[in-house]
Amino acid sequence: MFIPHTKAETEEMLKSIGVCNLADLFADVPEKYRFPRLNLPSGVTEMEVLSELEDYSQANEPVSELVSFLGAGAYNHYIPAVIDSLLRRGEFYTAYTPYQPEISQGTLQAVFEFQSLISNLTGMDASNASHYDGATATAEAGVMAYHHFRGKRTRIILSPAVHPQYREVLCSYLCNYENISIETGSKEKGPFENPSELIPLIDDQTALVVVQYPDFFGRIFDYRILAEKVHENGALLAVVANPTALGLIKAPGEFGADIVVGEGQPLGIPLSYGGPYLGFFATKKDLVRKMSGRLVGETTDAQGRRGYVLTLTAREQHIRREKATSNICTNQGLMTLAATIYLSLLGRHGLKQVANLCYQKAHYAAQQISTIPGFELVNKEPFFHEFVVKCPKPVGEINRDLLDNGILGGYDLGIDYPQLKNHMLVAVTEMNSKDDIDVFVELLREAGND
Amino acid sequence: MTEPTIYELSSAGRIGVRYPESDVPAFDIPDEFIRTDLPLPELSEVDVVRHFTHLSTMNYSIDRGLYPLGSCTMKYNPKINEVTSRLPGFANIHPLQPIETVQGNLALMYNLQEQLKEISGFAAVSLQPAAGAQGEFVGVKIIRAYHQSRGDTRRTRILIPDSAHGTNPATSAMNGLEVIPIPSDSRGNVDLVKLHELCDETVAGLMLTNPNTLGVFDENVIEVIETVHKSGGLVYGDGANLNALLGITRPGDLGFDVMHFNLHKTFSTPHGGGGPGSGPVGVAPHLVDFLPAPIVSIVEEATDEVPPLYGFTIPAKTIGRVKAFCGQFGVMVRAFTYIRMHGADGLRKVSEYAVLNANYILSKIRRKYTLPYNRSYMHEFVVEGCWSDAPDVHALDVAKRLMDYDFHPPTNYFPLIVHEALMIEPTETESKQVLDKFADALLKIAEEAHSSPELLKEAPHHTPVGRLDEVKAAKELVLCCWLPDRN
Numbered sequence: 001m002f003i004p005h006t007k008a009e010t011e012e013m014l015k016s017i018g019v020c021n022l023a024d025l026f027a028d029v030p031e032k033y034r035f036p037r038l039n040l041p042s043g044v045t046e047m048e049v050l051s052e053l054e055d056y057s058q059a060n061e062p063v064s065e066l067v068s069f070l071g072a073g074a075y076n077h078y079i080p081a082v083i084d085s086l087l088r089r090g091e092f093y094t095a096y097t098p099y100q101p102e103i104s105q106g107t108l109q110a111v112f113e114f115q116s117l118i119s120n121l122t123g124m125d126a127s128n129a130s131h132y133d134g135a136t137a138t139a140e141a142g143v144m145a146y147h148h149f150r151g152k153r154t155r156i157i158l159s160p161a162v163h164p165q166y167r168e169v170l171c172s173y174l175c176n177y178e179n180i181s182i183e184t185g186s187k188e189k190g191p192f193e194n195p196s197e198l199i200p201l202i203d204d205q206t207a208l209v210v211v212q213y214p215d216f217f218g219r220i221f222d223y224r225i226l227a228e229k230v231h232e233n234g235a236l237l238a239v240v241a242n243p244t245a246l247g248l249i250k251a252p253g254e255f256g257a258d259i260v261v262g263e264g265q266p267l268g269i270p271l272s273y274g275g276p277y278l279g280f281f282a283t284k285k286d287l288v289r290k291m292s293g294r295l296v297g298e299t300t301d302a303q304g305r306r307g308y309v310l311t312l313t314a315r316e317q318h319i320r321r322e323k324a325t326s327n328i329c330t331n332q333g334l335m336t337l338a339a340t341i342y343l344s345l346l347g348r349h350g351l352k353q354v355a356n357l358c359y360q361k362a363h364y365a366a367q368q369i370s371t372i373p374g375f376e377l378v379n380k381e382p383f384f385h386e387f388v389v390k391c392p393k394p395v396g397e398i399n400r401d402l403l404d405n406g407i408l409g410g411y412d413l414g415i416d417y418p419q420l421k422n423h424m425l426v427a428v429t430e431m432n433s434k435d436d437i438d439v440f441v442e443l444l445r446e447a448g449n450d
Numbered sequence: 451m452t453e454p455t456i457y458e459l460s461s462a463g464r465i466g467v468r469y470p471e472s473d474v475p476a477f478d479i480p481d482e483f484i485r486t487d488l489p490l491p492e493l494s495e496v497d498v499v500r501h502f503t504h505l506s507t508m509n510y511s512i513d514r515g516l517y518p519l520g521s522c523t524m525k526y527n528p529k530i531n532e533v534t535s536r537l538p539g540f541a542n543i544h545p546l547q548p549i550e551t552v553q554g555n556l557a558l559m560y561n562l563q564e565q566l567k568e569i570s571g572f573a574a575v576s577l578q579p580a581a582g583a584q585g586e587f588v589g590v591k592i593i594r595a596y597h598q599s600r601g602d603t604r605r606t607r608i609l610i611p612d613s614a615h616g617t618n619p620a621t622s623a624m625n626g627l628e629v630i631p632i633p634s635d636s637r638g639n640v641d642l643v644k645l646h647e648l649c650d651e652t653v654a655g656l657m658l659t660n661p662n663t664l665g666v667f668d669e670n671v672i673e674v675i676e677t678v679h680k681s682g683g684l685v686y687g688d689g690a691n692l693n694a695l696l697g698i699t700r701p702g703d704l705g706f707d708v709m710h711f712n713l714h715k716t717f718s719t720p721h722g723g724g725g726p727g728s729g730p731v732g733v734a735p736h737l738v739d740f741l742p743a744p745i746v747s748i749v750e751e752a753t754d755e756v757p758p759l760y761g762f763t764i765p766a767k768t769i770g771r772v773k774a775f776c777g778q779f780g781v782m783v784r785a786f787t788y789i790r791m792h793g794a795d796g797l798r799k800v801s802e803y804a805v806l807n808a809n810y811i812l813s814k815i816r817r818k819y820t821l822p823y824n825r826s827y828m829h830e831f832v833v834e835g836c837w838s839d840a841p842d843v844h845a846l847d848v849a850k851r852l853m854d855y856d857f858h859p860p861t862n863y864f865p866l867i868v869h870e871a872l873m874i875e876p877t878e879t880e881s882k883q884v885l886d887k888f889a890d891a892l893l894k895i896a897e898e899a900h901s902s903p904e905l906l907k908e909a910p911h912h913t914p915v916g917r918l919d920e921v922k923a924a925k926e927l928v929l930c931c932w933l934p935d936r937n
Contacts, residue, residue, distance in 0.1 A: 001791070002526050002718075003803050004881040013810040013882060022802040025809060026698055028667040028826065033703045035798070039568055043793030046530045053787060057539025059554030064542040073774060074545050080467050082495055084536075090513030091506035094527050097724040099519075099861075102913040103853055105453075106509035107723035110502070113456050116930040120489040126929045129724070132580035135774035143624075165774040172742075172770035176594065176626035220483055249483045263774075270536075273555050274545030274775025275580070276726035288927070294724070298931075299923035306452050307915035311923040317583070317620035318864070322629040327620035330581040330714065334722030337502075344456045345466040345498045348490040353469050364474035382480050399548065411546055434473040 063271060063408060067436045069365075071386050071427025072216070072411035073134065073163050074274065075266045077244070077354065078431060083268045083341045093334055097294075101309045107333070108308035111296040114340040121246050121343070122260040123253020124282035128293035130331040134240065134263025135166040137279030138210065139173035140292055140326060141238040141259045145208035146177055147325045148236065148290050153207035154178075159198060160185040161215035162240055164416035170210075191417045192217070192379065195226045202233045208259075212240040213252060217425065218362075218386030219379055220249055227256030236287075243267055243280070243339075245384045247351035248359060259283050268342030269335055278335035289315065292326030354430050358385035361437065362428035368441040369426070374448040378423065386427045388413065388420075391448075395424045398447045405443055452915075453504045457931045460491035466498055489933045508914045509723070510858050516884050520830045520861040520873025521615065521663055523693045523715035525804075528791070531719065531784035540783055545775035549749075549761045555779065556760030559746040562786045563730075566711060569789075569797065570689075571702025572732030575711075576741040578777045582690055585710025585729025586621040586657075591769045592708055592733065592740040593655045593684045594625050599740075599767055605654035605683065611640050612867050613662035615688050627654055634867060638666040638823040640674050649681035658706070659688040661828040663865040663873065665808065667694070675705035684708065684737075692716045693877065694805055694829035697798025701732075708733045713778075717785035728781035743768040803878035804829040807885060811876055814889035818896040822868050830875035832868045840899040845870040847906035848895055850917065854910050855891035 005013075010022075019025060026034060044052065068076050087093060091106060098104030098111075111129045118127035131137040142156050156174065158167050167184060174180050189197050195211055202209060209230050214220045223239065230237040238259040239252040244266045246252075252260045264278030265271070283291050289312065297311035317324040346354065362385040370377040374392035389410070391398055399409035410426035417423075428437065493501075510517070517524035535541070543552055563575040579585040590608065597605045608627040610618045612634055619629045630648060635641045640658070656678045661667045668674060675685050687701045687709030693716045695701070701709050713719050713728040721727075733741060744762035752758040792800065805828050812821070812831050819833035835845025849859030849872070861873040876885060898905050910916065 001796075002528060002879050003799060004879070005803060005806075009882040010806065013806055016813045017806075017809045018813070019809075022806060025802070025805045025826065026667075028669050028828075029699045030672055030704070033699045035698065036571070036700050036703065038697055038794035038797065040565060040789070040794045040797070043791050043796040046528075046791065049787055049790050050530065050534060052790065053534040053783070054537060054539075056554040056558045057537040059557065060539045060543055061547070061551040062539050062542035063544050063547075064538050068544060070544050070546055072546055076544065078469075080495075082467075082499060086499065086502045086506075088532065089503070089506045091509045091511045093532075093720045093722050094512040095509045095723045096517065096519055096522055096524055096721045096858075100510070100849070100853070100859055101918050102850070102910050102915055103510035103858065104508075104723075105914050106505035106507065109453060109455070109505055109508070110723075112929075112931070116455070116457065116932065117490065119930045120932065132584065132726075133774050136580065136584075136772070163774070165771060168771045169773060172591075172772050173624075175770075176591070176624075178626065222482060246485070247488060248479065248485060250485050270541040270780075271544050272535075272541050273543040273552065273779035275773070275778040276780050277774075288929070295929060297923035297926075298928040299919045299926070301916040301918050303916060305915050307918045309918045309920050309923045311920065311927070311929075314924075318616035320620070321616070322619035322623040324620040324623070327583040327587060327617045327624055328581075329583050329617060330721075330727040331725045332722075333724030333726070334720070335726060337723065340456075341498060341502055344491060344493055344501070345495065346490075347460075347464070347466055347492045348488050349465055349492065350467050350469070351490060352488060357469060357472055359479060360472045360474050360477055363477035367477075382483060396548075403548070403551070408544065408547065408551075430469060437474070 066406055066408045068408040069410050069426050069428060069440060070408050072425055073263060074271055075427060075429055076271060076431050077266050077429055079268050080345055082345055083338055086341055087334060087338055092337055098310060101307060105307060108296050110337050110340050112298065112308050114336040115296060117340060117343045118280050118282050121243060122241060122282045123251030124260050125285040126288045127280060127282040128291050128295055130336045131279030131281055131293055132332060133277040133279045135169040137261035137281045138166040138240055139170040140281060141261050142170045142174050142208055143325055144290050144292065145236050149207050151178055153205050154180050155206045156182045157198060157201050157206060157209045158184045159211045160191045160193060161217055162210055162212045163216050166240060190419055195221050195223055198226060199229045202229055202235060204233055206233055206235040208236050208238055210238045214242055214245055214384040217379060217388050218383040219381045220384055222255065224255040244355050244358060247355035258287060264339045267339035269338050276332055276335050278332045278339055293328050293331060357430035358428065361432055362387065365426065365428045365437045369444060372445045372448055375444060385429060386425055389424045389426055391422045391424055394422055401447050402443055407440055407443060455931045456491045456493065456501060457933055459493055459497055459501060462492055464492040464494050466493050466495050515856060516880055516888055517858040518860050518874050518876045520875040521690055523875060523877055525718055525877035526879035527718055527720040528788065531787050534787045535780045535783040553760055556746050558786055559782060560760050562782055563746060565789050566730055566732060569696060570709060570732045571700030573735040574738040574741060575730050575732045576745050577730045577782060578742045578773055579710065579729035579731055580773050580778055581727035582710055582712045582729045583617045584772060585731050586617055587624055588731045588742055588772055589686045589708045589710055590621055590625045592737055593686060595740050595769050596684065596737060597654055604652050607652050608654050609648055609656040613638065613664050613865055614657055614659045615663060615690055616864060618657045637825060638664045639668045639670055642670055642673060645674060645677055649677055649683065651682060653681055653683040655684040655686055657686045657688060659691060661691045661694050664823060664832050665827040665830040666823060666825060667828050671704055690715060694801055696801040697794060698801050702734060708737055713781050713785040718788045719781045719784040726778050726781055728778040739766040740769055741765045742770060742772050800878050807876040807878060807880055811874060811885055811889050815892045818893055830873060832865065832871050832873045834868060834870050835862065835872040836870040837899055840903055842903050843899040843906050845872050847909065848872060851895050851906045851909040852891060853913055857888055857891060
């Protein structure tokens with residue numbers, strides 16, 4: 001299969017080494033624990049494994065066979081055929097991290113282009129080569145801010161409208177830092193507080209304020225005044241952005257973000273049950289050297305030919321060791337390639353078109369749902385492609401009915417916010433036709449009548 | 451050969467992909483939010499396909515040839531993995547779907563947890579960590595949480611041998627622990643005398659890579675682990691070198707308390723030019739309650755009529771969540787495919803041949819390259835890439851010259867404890883013929899280092915670019931390109 005040795009070759013190799021058999025190669029392993037009998041089913045052929053894996057996959061109900069209105073951090077977008085066709089080139093996916101630049105220019109230039117696209121999309125000066133996902137990118141923003149102030153500013157303020165799992169991950173990353181204090185919004189206002197309500201919390205001990213754009217509930221806010229207040233207090237502002245939305249709405253760089261992070265999955269990456277996804281991370285020029293993760297820079301060889309290398313590696317764990325601010329090495333390489341191809345292919349017009357389709361269809365859905373007795377569109381603020389609906393009964397119950405009719409309903413916000421029982425977060429993308437939306441609305445109407 | 455960037459290829463007005471017109475009534479977007487400037491390139495589909503195809507030809511890859519990077523386990527990535535992971539029933543699943551609609555995924559994850567437990571000898575496994583470094587972070591966080599849960603707050607130091615993986619010190623620092631290095635002894639094992647001296651009530655644990663980055667199995671591993679345990683500390687195993695141990699020994703049986711796996715090394719999932727990885731964590735019984743949440747469990751036992759219902763549970767003293775959603779699921783499908791194809795016998799064969807291949811190369815080149823420790827090696831080994839009678843030549847030159855022979859170079863300058871290190875890990879998927887050619891190239895280069903060192907110093911000669919100016923890259927720091935109208 002994947003081990004090519006013939007019996008004769010193995011014999012010859014053992015002889016060259018000077019041992020009698022394969023078992024002799026393991027003399028250093030304590031005898032008592034050597035060669036355990038593993039209780040695993042026998043290996044199978046390719047033909048059999050494919051059939052077995054097909055059985056597993058068929059025990060699922062994929063979004064492709066349903067009509068989905070589920071988002072909450074992972075979105076069902078169309079992925080043009082070009083992307084997977086190029087990702088399947090073994091020259092890309094069977095290469096390692098580009099430590100030897102002379103024979104890794106393909107990967108290096110693609111990462112350089114990824115950094116360029118993300119910088120341009122977010123309105124920032126520089127981007128790194130990726131983090132694991134949107135949640136860990138957000139956590140790394142917290143880590144970076146803490147180290148930027150050398151631990152002298154110990155407060156991190158999170159908007160309650162930042163993705164609940166991202167907030168959780170940020171806490172896991174930072175909870176062992178000295179004197180750290182991580183606060184989620186103002187207690188009395190609840191999840192729907194506006195960004196202006198974060199302002200009184202900011203002081204000279206604040207290292208970082210984190211908001212989401214559009215926020216977890218889909219709402220779009222102008223963060224300009226918040227950014228000013230953050231900066232007046234000498235702190236940093238991190239914005240968790242949806243990259244599709246940035247095809248339509250202002251870049252966070254325009255309203256004063258210092259760090260822009262986010263989940264790159266909407267950029268041509270399959271839903272794949274939550275991973276592998278892509279965390280992007282971009283900053284202003286003066287923070288570049290504080291950013292963790294790999295960076296690719298442009299340079300030349302002795303003949304003056306342009307080429308690309310991993311640069312500023314002195315910040316990284318393998319050189320700075322315990323003084324490094326992050327231990328990240330393997331990142332989401334192939335996923336950055338997917339996003340790079342997606343953004344290159346869609347370009348200026350395509351991304352705007354996708355974003356606009358999402359916006360239009362989501363607004364149509366919201367308008368139709370708001371006409372159903374018993375259902376209420378909760379937020380009055382402008383929104384992008386997600387919105388919150390208050391339902392006349394538990395979301396789980398409604399979703400079960402929807403599923404019986406081939407529809408994957410929205411996210412049950414009661415899971416993360418106890419005050420938001422019976423609140424559904426609905427996501428609409430270019431994948432949802434007007435007919436899909438009309439059927440969804442009709443089924444909600446019926447569910448309301450039961 | 452240089453390829454223009456996508457921004458240089460951009461031509462205003464060109465379209466790469468079309469979408470259907472909107473089929474709903476028009477809604478206005480508030481003016482104050484509208485983006486007026488979207489500086490993305492404009493290319494056709496053909497432009498994009500050719501550009502990335504050109505770029506791909508500038509890469510070395512496993513599909514092209516031997517990739518003997520030490521500690522990276524660059525084995526062949528079976529093509530079937532790419533088929534199974536893309537099955538529509540896996541690729542099109544939203545991470546927040548109700549569990550009743552994702553029983554196939556949950557069953558696969560549950561069975562992968564069970565397989566990894568059996569392979570490693572641990573009591574429980576979490577699949578959540580995104581990569582080896584995050585698995586390490588989780589492992590050390592669990593150790594810290596364990597001591598804290600017992601009110602043992604004095605344990606703020608962690609011991610790390612000088613032969614451990616490079617990420618270990620940063621991982622410990624991220625967990626707020628002070629790093630105490632331990633030297634290796636004359637055979638490349640942990641220095642036992644020093645270990646006994648350092649183990650006290652302030653030590654949270656030891657991070658042990660075994661086989662270590664020299665490629666040797668610690669001959670005193672049981673005593674090392676017992677020493678740490680006696681002082682109240684725990685032992686973390688860096689699973690990056692697990693490819694030497696499948697069916698050979700189980701870290702859980704040896705006494706390790708916690709270890710991460712690298713699915714993208716040991717279990718053949720592709721490295722993707724730098725990711726995605728997947729770094730599940732296994733723990734001994736006393737640490738099960740600390741695993742990151744959630745983990746996949748059977749929430750309703752099977753009956754005669756119905757299969758079990760799989761779902762998520764949250765361990766009682768969990769260290770929390772380290773990643774959104776359910777981990778790197780697509781990577782798990784690939785690893786699961788690989789483990790199913792091998793079974794117990796196949797996995798043992800993987801490690802046997804990985805170790806055979808490494809020792810075979812060593813047997814062919816050892817008369818020309820200095821070996822810092824004269825003993826048997828596991829799946830990788832380290833030699834010095836320099837000679838006292840060829841003073842101008844360094845490990846880097848040997849590495850670059852290997853490219854002229856159409857091989858990817860080994861890891862160089864790591865581990866730090868070997869002078870001018872070349873760290874070679876061929877993996878089990880390379881044939882004797884390939885290894886012979888590689889060994890011949892190394893022997894030829896050793897000769898050239900003495901007869902015509904300039905060949906090494908100026909190498910590589912046949913790559914798309916020559917050695918690149920890294921100082922200039924760091925100094926000028928050009929990290930992005932822009933559309934020509936910017937600035």
